[in-house]
Amino acid sequence: MDLAPDLQLPSIPEVTLRALEACQRDESYRTISEIVSVDTALVSRVLALVNSALYRPETPIKSVEQALLRLGIRRFHTLLLTAALRQLLFELGGDEWQQLRDFWRHSLTTALTARALATLTRYQEPDEAFMLGMLHNIGELIAVKTLTPEAQEYYISHQPEVAAQLVTTWGLGAMAADAMRYQQALPNELRDASHLVKLISLSTRLALSDAAGIAAATTVFGLNEELTREINRRITHEVSSMAASLSIPLDDDYNGESATRKLKQTILQQAIANQALGLADLQGPVHQVLSETVNSLTLITGLPALCFGHTDDSLVLLSGTAGDTPQFALSAQSGGSVLTEAFTSGQPVSLGTRTPTVLDRQLLSLLRSPSLLAVPVVAGNERPGVFALGTDNENLQTTTELALLFTHQLSTILVERAAEPQPSQTDEIQQELARQHLRSQIHEVSNPLTIIRQYIYQLRNRLDDTEVQQDLDVIGDELDRAGDLLLNMSHNDNAPDETGTTELNTELKDLARILEDSLFSDGSRSLDVLLCDHPTTLAIDAAPLRQIIINLVRNAAESLPEQGGEVLLRTAAPVWQNNRAWVELEITDTGKGIPDQIRASLFSPVATTKGSGHSGLGLSIVKQLIDDMEGIIACRTGREGTTFRMLLPAASDRKNQTD
Numbered sequence: 001m002d003l004a005p006d007l008q009l010p011s012i013p014e015v016t017l018r019a020l021e022a023c024q025r026d027e028s029y030r031t032i033s034e035i036v037s038v039d040t041a042l043v044s045r046v047l048a049l050v051n052s053a054l055y056r057p058e059t060p061i062k063s064v065e066q067a068l069l070r071l072g073i074r075r076f077h078t079l080l081l082t083a084a085l086r087q088l089l090f091e092l093g094g095d096e097w098q099q100l101r102d103f104w105r106h107s108l109t110t111a112l113t114a115r116a117l118a119t120l121t122r123y124q125e126p127d128e129a130f131m132l133g134m135l136h137n138i139g140e141l142i143a144v145k146t147l148t149p150e151a152q153e154y155y156i157s158h159q160p161e162v163a164a165q166l167v168t169t170w171g172l173g174a175m176a177a178d179a180m181r182y183q184q185a186l187p188n189e190l191r192d193a194s195h196l197v198k199l200i201s202l203s204t205r206l207a208l209s210d211a212a213g214i215a216a217a218t219t220v221f222g223l224n225e226e227l228t229r230e231i232n233r234r235i236t237h238e239v240s241s242m243a244a245s246l247s248i249p250l251d252d253d254y255n256g257e258s259a260t261r262k263l264k265q266t267i268l269q270q271a272i273a274n275q276a277l278g279l280a281d282l283q284g285p286v287h288q289v290l291s292e293t294v295n296s297l298t299l300i301t302g303l304p305a306l307c308f309g310h311t312d313d314s315l316v317l318l319s320g321t322a323g324d325t326p327q328f329a330l331s332a333q334s335g336g337s338v339l340t341e342a343f344t345s346g347q348p349v350s351l352g353t354r355t356p357t358v359l360d361r362q363l364l365s366l367l368r369s370p371s372l373l374a375v376p377v378v379a380g381n382e383r384p385g386v387f388a389l390g391t392d393n394e395n396l397q398t399t400t401e402l403a404l405l406f407t408h409q410l411s412t413i414l415v416e417r418a419a420e421p422q423p424s425q426t427d428e429i430q431q432e433l434a435r436q437h438l439r440s441q442i443h444e445v446s447n448p449l450t451i452i453r454q455y456i457y458q459l460r461n462r463l464d465d466t467e468v469q470q471d472l473d474v475i476g477d478e479l480d481r482a483g484d485l486l487l488n489m490s491h492n493d494n495a496p497d498e499t500g501t502t503e504l505n506t507e508l509k510d511l512a513r514i515l516e517d518s519l520f521s522d523g524s525r526s527l528d529v530l531l532c533d534h535p536t537t538l539a540i541d542a543a544p545l546r547q548i549i550i551n552l553v554r555n556a557a558e559s560l561p562e563q564g565g566e567v568l569l570r571t572a573a574p575v576w577q578n579n580r581a582w583v584e585l586e587i588t589d590t591g592k593g594i595p596d597q598i599r600a601s602l603f604s605p606v607a608t609t610k611g612s613g614h615s616g617l618g619l620s621i622v623k624q625l626i627d628d629m630e631g632i633i634a635c636r637t638g639r640e641g642t643t644f645r646m647l648l649p650a651a652s653d654r655k656n657q658t659d
Contacts, residue, residue, distance in 0.1 A: 010096075014248055017084075029068045038104075047170045063127050069627065107134050109235055114203040119578075121199070132176055214229065290309055303399065310332060350372070373388070380604075502542040504583055508529055538649060539629075547625060569585070575647060593638050
């Protein structure tokens with residue numbers, strides 16, 4: 001049977017609900033992806049969409065985490081809402097709810113087992129093994145919502161072929177398709193099969209917790225019985241814990257109607273908030289936007305509202321829906337009132353049974369209501385305003401949920417709008433003229449770059465100094481990269497993937513000489529390099545590595561006080577973590593440390609504070625580059641200075657994994 005890439009499959013409603021709540025709370029992309037990854041229907045929906053012609057990825061997206069990074073939180077949230085709306089279309093009976101729960105438990109058990117075995121046997125991508133474990137029996141899930149008995153029997157009896165077809169359609173690769181196709185092969189037939197095929201086949205058997213699976217572990221990977229049983233016990237406990245956290249019973253009857261009703265309420269609330277915001281004019285200055293949206297807030301809550309904007313250190317009444325709006329300004333510092341407490345804390349505050357202050361009484365009079373709820377607008381590191389709603393305390397929870405959804409959506413729009421450049425001319429003719437002008441400028445810039453590259457080549461051949469020649473090589477490489485970037489800009493294409501190896505210590509030596517001349521030439525500041533004796537060959541290309549080092553060293557140099565300081569580059573190898581070999585790079589400065597207001601969004605694009613700490617677009621680029629090369633970055637900061645510690649994939653680890 002032919003299958004559409006984007007299947008409409010039933011999900012465990014508790015998982016979808018938890019994922020929507022995580023998006024609404026702005027939890028980390030890793031947390032959100034971990035939640036979504038435990039539901040086969042959601043995984044298939046994400047992979048089908050992100051690998052479709054709509055997004056045209058250069059290389060296939062092979063995990064939920066990669067999809068989330070590609071789409072961004074907001075578009076991913078929209079994808080979840082769409083999947084949740086589809087979920088409401090399924091009308092499942094009692095037996096079907098039991099089948100869905102049993103399917104979920106088996107697929108999750110298989111996925112967790114596959115990841116544990118992948119780690120134990122040093123497979124290079126444990127997350128890939130986990131995802132394929134979730135998808136291996138997708139034919140059974142398709143059968144749950146299939147009407148005819150003949151079709152149900154087909155999907156159940158042809159699960160390996162169904163899974164292989166879908167994995168191929170989603171572009172996950174030939175090895176992944178083989179892992180699906182041969183999942184039911186006998187253990188004796190797997191002795192010389194590929195690593196991934198062995199992992200999935202053995203995991204499906206171990207998920208059944210029978211003697212045949214235990215014996216297969218010995219045949220396929222040479223694992224002894226005691227270790228295999230311990231893996232089974234740990235996975236069973238992990239599945240039980242996850243089910244308990246989601247309120248999914250594993251031993252008693254399961255019915256998802258209650259969770260579905262709550263899911264429906266959540267979807268409706270979010271849809272109402274989005275629709276109400278769509279009625280407001282979201283162009284113009286921030287205070288104008290806030291003033292416009294107070295009508296929408298009253299529309300979805302049915303309650304009178306006031307909107308205060310933050311200016312300097314004051315809160316100024318901008319607009320309201322409770323009659324005439326007087327001129328009203330007050331200090332933004334918390335003085336015990338509901339309004340100022342909500343603004344300073346960044347959390348909603350209700351009057352409830354507390355004794356109202358004079359300001360509370362003034363607001364109650366303006367709103368003509370017996371009680372009061374204040375909800376701040378928190379947009380990134382800024383708090384542009386706060387809403388005050390007149391309430392009666394009878395439906396306070398529902399009102400608070402709606403108001404929080406509304407302000408969250410509004411905050412997201414404000415943050416995205418601030419990050420986007422505002423075009424001064426939007427007419428199509430002007431845009432085309434601008435593109436032509438850009439292409440002309442790029443051509444003019446490329447010409448002198450070509451001349452400089454030729455001159456560097458000629459100059460290098462005239463010099464006998466090896467160090468200077470190496471410096472010129474680095475400059476030439478960076479000019480080549482600049483030329484490639486200009487070329488990509490002119491054709492609006494993404495840069496091609498670059499793979500290779502790079503010796504970290506060599507790159508640091510070459511870059512240090514150039515950075516000393518440009519950033520540390522005044523004598524008051526110093527750049528020191530402490531390199532380990534062990535080889536530091538990385539499984540990455542030199543270009544992104546140089547960009548990371550230059551960005552971090554520049555930030556470190558600019559954080560040093562005027563009287564001087566030190567920046568230290570240090571390497572260590574080999575470093576073992578998560579059963580992989582890494583090369584460690586630390587960049588340390590003796591500056592004043594990163595300010596508190598920057599730490600919360602350290603690797604996000606924010607306004608720069610050069611001179612008093614690290615921030616701006618540079619760190620977000622560094623984080624993205626390290627994520628792309630599957631590295632790890634961490635930061636330690638305080639009064640004594642700041643250290644960025646990176647674990648970069650060692651070339652020796654890649655060689656060991658492929659041998």
